[in-house]
Amino acid sequence: MKKALKILGITLGSTIGLVLLVLAVALWVLFTPARLTPIVRDVASHYVKCEHEIGKVELTFFSTFPHFGLAIDSVLLIHAVEGAENDTLLAAPKLVAAVDVVGLMQQRLHVSELLLSDIQANVFVDSLGVSNLDVLNLPSDTAAEEDTSAFSLPFQEIRVDELCVSAHRLRVLSLRDSMDATICGMTFHMHVDSWSDMRMQLTMAAVDATLKDVPYANQLRVRADIPASVDWETMRVALKQAHVGVNQLDVAIDGWAQAGEVIEMDMNLGLQEWKISEVLALVPPCYLSSLEGIRADGILSLDVQAKGVYSDTILPVVDAHVVLKEGMGKYAELPYTVEPLMVDADVHLDMQNKAQSEVKINTLYAHTRGSSVRGEGIVKDPLGKLWMDVKTEVDVKVADVKEFLPKDMLVAGQVKGKVEMQMYLDDLLAMQLEKGRVQGDLWLNDIQYKADSLYAQLPANRLKFHIPNVQATRKEVNWLAGTLSVANAEVKMGSLLQAEMGKTDMEVEISNILGQDPRLYATISLDGKEHIHAQMDSMDMTINKPVVALSAIYNMQDSLEMPTVDAQVAFERVWGYYSDIQVDVAQSSLMAGLHAPQLTASVQSQSLQASMGTDLAISTGRVGVEASVKYNKKRQDNLLLQWRPKLSVDLNQAEVRIADWEEKLLIPEIAFTYSNKACHIEQSRLILGDSDFSLSGDVRNIGRWLRKKGTLEAELNFESEYTNADELLSLLSADQGAEEEGDEVRGDEAIRQEGDEARGEEVREPFLVPTNVDLTLNTQIKQANFLNQTARNLGGKIYVKEGMLVLEEVGFICNAAKLQLTAMYRTPRRNHIYVGFDYHMIDINIQELIGMIPQIDSMMPMLSSFKGQAEFHLAAETYTNAQYQIKPSTIRGAASIFGKDLVVLDNETFSKMSKLLMFSKKTENKVDSISAEMTIYKKEIDVYPFCVSLDNYMVALGGRHNLDMTFNYDVNVLSPIYLGVNVSGNLDDLKIKLAPCRFAKDFKPLFHRKVDTQSAELRSIIRESMRKNVKMQ
Secondary structure, eight states: OHHHHHHHHHHHHHHHHHHHHHHHHHHHHTOOHHHHHHHHHHHHHHHBOSEEEEOOEEEESSTTTTSEEEEESOEEEEOOOTTOSOOEEEEESEEEEEEOHHHHHTTEEEEEEEEEEEEEEEEEEOTTSOBTTOOBOOOOSHHHHHOGGGOOOSOSEEEESEEEEEEEEEEEEETTTTEEEEEEEEEEEEEESSSSEEEEEEEEEEEEEEETTEEEEEEEEEEEEEEEEEETTTTEEEEEEEEEEETTEEEEEEEEEEESSSEEEEEEEEEEEEEHHHHHHHSOHHHHGGGTTEEEEEEEEEEEEEEEEESSSOOOEEEEEEEEEEEEEEETTSSOEEEEEEEEEEEEEOSSSGGGOEEEEEEEEEEETTEEEEEEEEEEOTTTTOEEEEEEEEEEEGGGGGGGSOTTEEEEEEEEEEEEEEEEHHHHHTTOGGGSEEEEEEEEEEEEEEETTEEEEEEEEEEEEEESOTTOSSGGGOSEEEEEEEEEEEEEETTTEEEEEOSEEEEEEEOOTTSSOOEEEEEEEEEESSEEEEEETTEEEEEESOEEEEEEEEETTOTTSOOEEEEEEEEEEEEEEETTEEEEEEEEEEEEEEETTEEEEEEEEEEEEEEETTTEEEEESOEEEEEEEEEOTTOOSOTGGGEEEEEEEEEEEEEEEETTOSSOEEEEEEEEEEESSEEEEEEEEEEETTEEEEEEEEEEOHHHHHTTSSOEEEEEEEEESOEEHHHHHHHHHHHHHHHHHHOOOOSTTHHHHHHHHHTTOOOOOOOOOOTTEEEEEEEEEEEEEETTEEEEEEEEEEEEETTEEEEEEEEEEESSOEEEEEEEEEEEETTEEEEEEEEEEEEEEHHHHHHHOTTHHHHOGGGGGEEEEEEEEEEEEEEEOTTOOBOGGGOEEEEEEEEEEEEEOOOHHHHHHHHHHTOSOOSOOEEEEEEEEEEEETTEEEEEEEEEEETTEEEEEEEEEETTSOEEEEEEEEESSOEEEEEEEOSSSEEEEEOOOOSOTTOOOOOOOHHHHHHHHHHHHHHHHHHHTOOOO
């Protein structure tokens, strides 16, 4: 193509030279057209080797005054090349040239005007590069073909002042380049004021062009107006106010360029208010396919300066000012139209030092629907790493994104504020935001969200964030920091959940969620200025002024891995209810930590109030709880044993009210620690009515006991200043009745129990002593009230060990007696329960004792016949069934009673005896002394003979008393008379009659010490049982 253009230029220059030469000859010889035409044709035949035709040639003067001119009415060049559609290379209907005759004689060709009118041309190049432009006789050597300077004209100087060319149609067809171009309606005018100053004007009415069957131009209108100054020695070209245009588009060009080994330049180009739609209309359709579905428009203005050196390796510095106004953009697959879109930017490109290049965005504004964004900033090194420093102001209507959300999801509200970013493009594309800086300050106004039954509303909120977090509270959360200030928030989930939050500030710091580390580090703090309220189903809760500080580590790739969490929570007050449970907690704080596999927590509260309807109410003063629990994933067999807890509780000034209790339970203080190894009760004090209790001690081996691999060991101390047993029994009895009334019978023996119920029998389950408990309870009660009696210094030890309950020397002092009890309760089988006891009462006030324990009259019916001081000892053992009904065949025991100065009370029995024996002391029936022993075996009580001094009588008596309350006693009067009496029957049918004397007059009762023997046997049983349970190492 380059060669073809070179040949075309040579041809055009040669033609002009030929014409001028002919003109000069004509001027010399003053040829007429008839003489001039053959001469011109002859000269042309020497230079043009293709077929050609030259029309009439005449000399002009008046039309070209003051110069002579040569006019040719037609020029035709015909050059047939195989493959060409047309053999005509050039058809020029008229050619006129005005020549300076004087200069011509001096070998200076000065053409004042050269005019070619209405020409047509067809340029053709075949696939091998053969062109129909090869029409001149040129030297045939290779050097001449490559060097056009081998062709020369016979003039020392050539000058053209004005050139006017008009073309009807020009066509260039190159098979080698697959190019086809047609130009119609072309005019070219060049005016030269001097050899260095000129002006060229060009118009093309229609240009069509294709390249490789791709249309690049379709009826384009082209124009140019180029004033130029040329310094031919330095090859410097200067343009001033030059314009080039295509269709409605116009480019203003100003500046200069100088050619040498390199091209130096300082050029300015201006595009003023180009419509983008018109620019896109010039783009070949093949390139528009990548823009399918995109509509764009606007008015573009561009001022460009290119200054510096241009060569194969050097490019000039380019500065540009770009303005887009009234812009519009629409993508078919998006529901938005961006309009208006406005841009004002300055561009600086330095290809030699790319890092110094930059794009300064003075203004960027885009608007769509109800949303807009406005920005400014600078882009450095746009051809290299591309660093961005951008500031934007956004005003987004949240509803504008609804097309991207599920159809059943509704959003509304406004996001308004500023976002700034400083970052390299590669870091942005790789989402390595921490390598740059991103920060924002946004207002979230009237945000509303609705999906399914969930509804959320945030009327006024402020969100601030920045990446990276340069002031991180810990190094792991140095990626993002954000604060959210909530003026008010409301969340609803149908009728199930309703929550609202007052003014609250929240701060969040997180690690890089886009990085390689799968672990997410986060710290969250919340500062509630008002309250948080939530209501769900039958639950309602309000938290006043909550303060939360939380840090967490979470594996985002393994949801089964337990997170690590540390939390601190404090609030002024929490109150609420769940069903009929109400809670009110004041001035509380919580510290908790989850460090797998351990969870720790610490709770401190100034007060707590809770209630359960009208049944239960609790209030406390200070509450402190320290807790930790360790997870043991190996223990899948027992949910409780999967966790190893440690607990420390410190509570004071608690008060418990139970509806069925007339008295309230006061808890002045409780302090204990607990773990699966041991529970240490430092102190605990309770007050119920008039009674107070204190418990302390240790419980050990809890974990092994829970795993059923060990024995629960405990050593506890129970103390009380005063215990009102009557009051406690009254409270517990009322409560027991209320519970039993609604209890349901369950268990393996439901059928048997149902049978008992059918018979009207009360169903009770016996207390089965656990076999894996080793308990020692030391008791000390300074004063107790029981059965309207006051007991003092009640104390002793209680053991529970290997299915056995032992009361060791439990004693107390009351008005009725001094008592001491050693007992054993053992449950080898549910329906076979062993009970053994060694019971001693000293300094008995008989009437007080009967008043305290009315049931004792059934066991010792004679006791009710006396009053005064006595001493009683009882040692016995038996077995009962599950209903604690004694099995008579298993009863065995011994009892003794001692008394002095007793008084026999007047009753029916005594009256009969006194009449029969004719007692003289009618005012007081005093017994000087009594000492009796008895044994109990199965259903029989044998009373060993003993003597009684009554009135003037010495009486010996003995006999048998049965559990069916029948008896048979032999009573012998030893002095002053010797007389025998038999007393038998029962209290309702008493039979007294004279009988032979059983005892001798000098009878002296023997002391059998059966109680001591029985007591020793019982204690031996207890001792042996305890010894068997000792685990030898």
